[in-house]
Amino acid sequence: MGAINSGGLPPVIFVRGNDSVQGMVETNQRAYPTFFSQVAVPEKIFDPKYKLGFGTTEIGLQGLVPVEIRLPNTEKTTGSGQ
Numbered sequence: 111m112g113a114i115n116s117g118g119l120p121p122v123i124f125v126r127g128n129d130s131v132q133g134m135v136e137t138n139q140r141a142y143p144t145f146f147s148q149v150a151v152p153e154k155i156f157d158p159k160y161k162l163g164f165g166t167t168e169i170g171l172q173g174l175v176p177v178e179i180r181l182p183n184t185e186k187t188t189g190s191g192q
Contacts, residue, residue: 119138125131166177 119135123131123134125134167174168177
């Protein structure tokens with residue numbers, strides 16, 4: 111096998127002779143358990159929408175008070191995750 115394939119058909123397939131499209135699908139759907147031992151999977155994957163953190167909380171007279179934050183390209187949210 112040449113390149114590492116995570117599954118699924120390539121964008122273009124050529125069917126020749128006695129080959130069939132179904133045969134190509136079945137060939138490409140076989141389990142490939144060694145895939146993850148051949149690729150680098152990072153220990154942690156960070157969601158870019160949380161690059162500014164999950165929010166801010168202030169300590170006030172009524173305890174912890176979530177402060178409203180505005181994330182880039184999103185609606186206004188509160189630090190409490192609501």
